[in-house]
Amino acid sequence: MRFLRRTPSPAILRDVLLVCLADGIVGVSFGATSVAGGLAWWVPVALSVLVFAGGSQIAAVGVVLGGGSPVAAVLAGAVLNTRLFPYGLAVADVVAGPWWRRLLGTHLITDESVAFAMRQSAPERRRAAFWTCGVLLFLVWNATVLLGVALGSTVHNTDAFGLDATFPAVMLALALPTLTSRSTRVAAGTGAVIAVALTPVLPAGLPLLAALGGLGARWTGWRGWLDARRSAADPGVPRDSAVNQEELSAGGKR
Amino acid sequence: MMPMSAIVALAAVTYAFRLAGPLLRGRVTVPAAAERVFADAATVLLIALAATAALTAGHGFAGWARPAGVLVAGVLVTRRAPFPVVVIAAAGVTALLRLAGVS
Numbered sequence: 001m002r003f004l005r006r007t008p009s010p011a012i013l014r015d016v017l018l019v020c021l022a023d024g025i026v027g028v029s030f031g032a033t034s035v036a037g038g039l040a041w042w043v044p045v046a047l048s049v050l051v052f053a054g055g056s057q058i059a060a061v062g063v064v065l066g067g068g069s070p071v072a073a074v075l076a077g078a079v080l081n082t083r084l085f086p087y088g089l090a091v092a093d094v095v096a097g098p099w100w101r102r103l104l105g106t107h108l109i110t111d112e113s114v115a116f117a118m119r120q121s122a123p124e125r126r127r128a129a130f131w132t133c134g135v136l137l138f139l140v141w142n143a144t145v146l147l148g149v150a151l152g153s154t155v156h157n158t159d160a161f162g163l164d165a166t167f168p169a170v171m172l173a174l175a176l177p178t179l180t181s182r183s184t185r186v187a188a189g190t191g192a193v194i195a196v197a198l199t200p201v202l203p204a205g206l207p208l209l210a211a212l213g214g215l216g217a218r219w220t221g222w223r224g225w226l227d228a229r230r231s232a233a234d235p236g237v238p239r240d241s242a243v244n245q246e247e248l249s250a251g252g253k254r
Numbered sequence: 255m256m257p258m259s260a261i262v263a264l265a266a267v268t269y270a271f272r273l274a275g276p277l278l279r280g281r282v283t284v285p286a287a288a289e290r291v292f293a294d295a296a297t298v299l300l301i302a303l304a305a306t307a308a309l310t311a312g313h314g315f316a317g318w319a320r321p322a323g324v325l326v327a328g329v330l331v332t333r334r335a336p337f338p339v340v341v342i343a344a345a346g347v348t349a350l351l352r353l354a355g356v357s
Contacts, residue, residue: 022337043256050265059303060264067312070260076299078267083296086289088275095276102276109272162348165320168308169327169344175300176331184294191298192305199310211302215295
């Protein structure tokens with residue numbers, strides 16, 4: 001584990017441990033709610049090792065426990081994980097190296113590890129921050145999910161501890177800070193109303209996918225996208241100007 | 255029910271999304287506007303999931319205790335409370351309300 005020998009600064013390590021503590025609570029809650037809801041013990045465990053993306057694991061299990069089909073669960077989880085693609089572009093330099101390190105590092109790309117890497121500018125520090133967060137988080141996440149599975153199988157009434165409220169709370173904690181522009185807020189608000197309104201009538205899982213219809217409400221965003229395409233097709237107009245236009249129109253009420 | 259095949263499928267798709275970035279770095283540029291659509295899609299899903307998970311159970315209303323806990327968590331998030339505080343507050347408020355007889 002040579003990459004761990006480039007130790008990060010104590011401040012980074014402290015922040016990483018705080019994030020691990022928070023995710024650990026979620027891990028316990030995820031493991032406990034999954035088995036308390038009737039899933040086999042290996043379902044949350046396999047998801048945590050193989051998928052290792054908390055939001056999508058919670059979403060997938062949420063869909064299935066709500067009565068949705070496994071296909072809807074995979075779709076919901078997959079859409080949530082599309083954000084890992086731009087993350088991968090952002091930290092490509094950090095996971096470079098021998099093939100085994102690249103394969104391993106790729107699996108450790110998460111909201112948290114990318115955020116820690118992005119906060120550093122020097123290559124060595126970026127690398128140290130990413131790997132420290134990624135490795136520790138993988139260990140803590142899987143250990144706490146196992147602990148949750150053990151708890152969930154012994155404590156039968158997890159609702160008494162309010163664990164069912166931790167799922168939506170985590171989603172809010174992840175999503176609220178990203179509601180920075182008006183068009184995003186409109187899209188998210190519309191999506192939430194669509195999903196809640198359709199829940200009584202549609203099979204579980206589908207209301208969540210229907211919520212993506214809320215993206216249609218971000219008309220300023222789409223107009224900017226079209227402008228950007230148009231100017232990309234026309235070499236006479238500098239490409240950045242259209243994007244800046246969109247920033248101005250979307251960010252005006254920030 | 256969640257078969258192993260579904261777990262493996264989600265794992266494969268997720269790994270593919272993770273791998274695409276490092277593989278394509280330097281060869282493609284994702285237009286900033288397209289990246290924003292990806293980001294907004296994830297936000298819309300997360301908020302919709304938060305809303306349905308907070309308010310509904312099965313096809314009906316989840317009762318008042320859970321949304322109350324989630325609401326407190328949401329307020330704490332906007333006040334920039336640390337993540338562990340947010341999660342514990344959500345569970346704590348919901349548990350206390352249930353202890354007090356609010357379903």
